[in-house]
Amino acid sequence: MLxxxxxxxxxxxxxxxxxxxxxxTFINVSGEISNFKNHFSSGHWYFTLKDANATxxxxxxxxxASRVNFDVNDGMAVILKGKVSLYEKDGQYQFYAEExxxxxxxxxxxxxxxxxxxxxxxxxxxxxxxxxxxKFPKRIAVxxxxxxxxxxxxxxxxxxxxxxxxxxxxxxxxxxxxxxxDMINTLERVYSLEEIDAxxxxxxxxxxxxxxxxxxxxxxxxxxxxxxxxxxAVGHETDFTICDFVADVRASTPSHAAELAVPDxxxxxxxxxNITSLLxxxxxxxxxxxxxxxxxxxxxxxxxxxxxxxQNKQIDVDRLSDKIINQMKFSLQLxxxxxxxxxxxxxxxxxxxxxxxGFTTVKKxxxxxxxxxxxxxxxxxxxxxxxxxxxxxVTEKNVx
Numbered sequence: 001m002l003x004x005x006x007x008x009x010x011x012x013x014x015x016x017x018x019x020x021x022x023x024x025t026f027i028n029v030s031g032e033i034s035n036f037k038n039h040f041s042s043g044h045w046y047f048t049l050k051d052a053n054a055t056x057x058x059x060x061x062x063x064x065a066s067r068v069n070f071d072v073n074d075g076m077a078v079i080l081k082g083k084v085s086l087y088e089k090d091g092q093y094q095f096y097a098e099e100x101x102x103x104x105x106x107x108x109x110x111x112x113x114x115x116x117x118x119x120x121x122x123x124x125x126x127x128x129x130x131x132x133x134x135k136f137p138k139r140i141a142v143x144x145x146x147x148x149x150x151x152x153x154x155x156x157x158x159x160x161x162x163x164x165x166x167x168x169x170x171x172x173x174x175x176x177x178x179x180x181x182d183m184i185n186t187l188e189r190v191y192s193l194e195e196i197d198a199x200x201x202x203x204x205x206x207x208x209x210x211x212x213x214x215x216x217x218x219x220x221x222x223x224x225x226x227x228x229x230x231x232x233a234v235g236h237e238t239d240f241t242i243c244d245f246v247a248d249v250r251a252s253t254p255s256h257a258a259e260l261a262v263p264d265x266x267x268x269x270x271x272x273x274n275i276t277s278l279l280x281x282x283x284x285x286x287x288x289x290x291x292x293x294x295x296x297x298x299x300x301x302x303x304x305x306x307x308x309x310x311q312n313k314q315i316d317v318d319r320l321s322d323k324i325i326n327q328m329k330f331s332l333q334l335x336x337x338x339x340x341x342x343x344x345x346x347x348x349x350x351x352x353x354x355x356x357x358g359f360t361t362v363k364k365x366x367x368x369x370x371x372x373x374x375x376x377x378x379x380x381x382x383x384x385x386x387x388x389x390x391x392x393x394v395t396e397k398n399v400x
Contacts, residue, residue, distance in 0.1 A: 007091070008088065011086060011088040011091050012088060014086050014091075014093075015085060015086040015088060018084055018085055018086055018093065019083070019085055024083060024084040025083045025084075026081065026082070026083060027081070027082070027083070027084070028079055028080070028081050029049060029056075029079070029080050029082075029095060030051075030077070030078070030079045030080075030103065031049035031050050031051050031056075031077070031078070031080075032049070032050050032051065032075060032076065032077050032078075032108070033047050033048070033049060033072060033073070033074055033075065033076045033077075033078055034047065034048045034050055034055075034074050034075070034207045034208050034209060035047055035048045035074065035207045035208075036072055036073065036074050038065075038072075042062060043061075043062030043065065043066070044059065044060065044061050044062055044065065045058075045059070045060040045065045045072070045097075046058070046059055047060075047072075048207070049078075049080060049095065050209075056093075056094065056095050057092060057094040057095070058080065058094060058095045058096075058097055059094055059095070059096050059097070060080075060082075060096075060097040060098075060100065061096075064098045064099065064100075067099070068100050070102055072100070073109075074109070074207070074208040075108050075109025075110075075112070075208050076102060076109065077102070077103040078100050078101060078102050078103060079100070079101045079102075079103060080095060080097040080099070080100055081097065081098055081099035081100075081101075082095055082096045082097040082098040082099070083095075083096055083098075084096070108208055108209065108212055108215075109208075111215065112215050112241075112242070115215060115217045115220070115242055116242060116245065118217070119217070119220055119221075119242065119245070119246060120245070124220065124221070124224050124245075124246050125245045125246060129224075130248045130249070131229045131248045132229070132248075133198055133229050133231070133248070133249060133260065133261065134197040134198060134229070135263060136162075136263060137162075137165050137197035137198055137261060137262060138164075138165060138166060138195060138197055139165070139166045139167075139168060139195055139196050139197055140158070140165055140166070140167055140168065140196070140197060140198045140199070140200060140261055140262070141168045141170055141190045141193070141196055141198075141199045141200070141228075142154055142167055142168065142169050142170060142199075142200045142201075143170045143172055143183060143186050143187065143190065143199065143200065143201040143202075144169075144170075144171075144172065144174060144200070144201065144202055144203055144254070145171065145172065145173070145174045145203060146169055146171035148174065148203060148204055149204050149254075150174075150202060150203050150204045150233070150254035151169060151254075153204075153253070153254045153255040153258065154167070154200060154254050154255070154257065154258045155167060155169075157255050157258035157259060157262075158258050158261070158262050161258070161259065161262050161263065161264045161265060161266075162262035162263055162264070162265055163265070164265075165261075165262050168190075168193075168196075170186045170189070170190060172186050173213075174202075174203035174213070175206065175209075175210045175211070175212075176213065177213075179213035180213045180214075180216035180218065180219045183201065183213070183219055183222075184218060184219055184222045187199075187201075187222050187223065187226065188222070190228075191225075191226065191227055191228075196228045197228065197229075198228060198229045198230070198231060198261050199226060199228050199229070199230045199231065200230075200231045200233055200251075200254070200257045200258070200261060201223070201230060201231070201232060201233070201234075201243065201247070202214075202231075202232055202233030202234045202235075202243075202251070202254055202257060203233075203234060203235070203254070204235070204253075204254060205235045205236040205239065206235060211234055211235050211239060211241055214232075214234045214241035214242065214243040214244075215241050215242045215243075216242070217242070219242075219243065220242045220243060220245075220246045221246075223243060223246050223247055224246050229248045229249065230247040230248050230249070231247060231248070231249045231250075231251055231257045231260060231261055232244045232246075232247035232249070232250050232251065232257075233250075233251040233252075233253060233254045233256065233257035235253075236252070236253060237252035237253065360383050360384055360385055361383075361384045362375075362381050362382070362383055362384075363381065363382045363384065364379060364380075364381050364382075369381065372397065372399060373399075375394055375397065376394065376397070377394050377395060377396065377397055378393060378394060378395075379393070379394045380392070380393055380394075381394060
């Protein structure tokens with residue numbers, strides 16, 4: 001059976017060889033920092049040191065990093081003092097830095113600074129030249145790699161937020177020496193199209209070297225010439241390129257660019273519902289207000305009409321009252337006249353009237369006697385005169 005060793009044993013052996021080589025211990029290495037990451041929970045620094053032809057992974061533990069008295073950024077040229085070792089878990093050899101000294105900015109950072117200052121002085125970054133985005137775009141051109149995560153993010157976000165918008169994918173290289181020229185040529189073709197409401201140009205995250213093509217001066221000038229609003233979406237939120245400064249709008253990520261480019265149909269719907277509710281409320285308020293005014297007018301008119309009706313009825317009552325009074329007066333006068341006539345006749349027939357003319361009345365035991373047959377001799381009778389009565393005894397009775 002062949003003699004074998006495990007992967008762990010192999011990595012341990014290689015690690016011992018490297019660490020026991022005095023030429024790899026306490027050495028100084030110069031290069032440019034990229035992909036710098038400060039691991040905040042542990043305080044360790046992880047980054048890549050590179051030159052024009054090669055790169056090496058580096059680690060600087062918190063105890064050493066705390067002694068660095070300057071800010072560390074990608075593109076910075078530095079000298080590291082430390083040793084080379086092997087990380088057994090993945091078999092990757094790396095440099096363990098114990099000291100760091102700056103040599104000034106690296107070539108890429110210097111180029112970025114020079115281009116930025118030049119274009120800024122020419123006014124390509126002026127806020128007054130920035131164009132607003134169309135609120136409801138119909139067509140958007142997306143200039144990015146057709147294989148990266150950026151294009152998928154943009155398509156997903158726009159489809160979810162505003163599916164009515166047409167997305168035109170324009171595949172380009174987004175890193176390397178040919179990337180800037182490829183994007184410039186694609187921009188020229190997009191500029192010849194019609195009814196483009198916005199352009200999104202960018203890519204996902206990467207190292208400073210990966211994003212460097214978006215610092216190209218010619219590409220920046222071509223973006224500035226765009227007849228359509230341009231959204232730059234390069235890298236992550238902390239990444240800045242020349243394209244970000246010259247574009248009309250800078251997005252922190254490709255997904256953010258899609259959010260800026262199209263409205264959210266749900267928000268639109270919610271906004272329309274709010275407007276509808278507000279309009280209904282205002283219409284209802286106006287309606288009720290006018291209805292109250294109308295009811296008030298109607299009430300006033302009704303009161304006036306009622307008063308007029310009362311007045312008319314009062315006139316009718318007055319007329320009827322006068323008629324009744326006149327009728328009553330006439331009837332009363334007839335009654336008075338009739339009563340007077342009857343009274344006169346009664347008065348004429350009154351015994352007193354007869355007596356006053358010389359006639360008398362005879363009473364026997366309080367009974368008026370009209371027939372002599374009711375009187376006998378020796379009866380006592382009372383004879384009534386107008387001015388008094390006399391009592392008489394009948395001594396003789398003569399019958400006709």
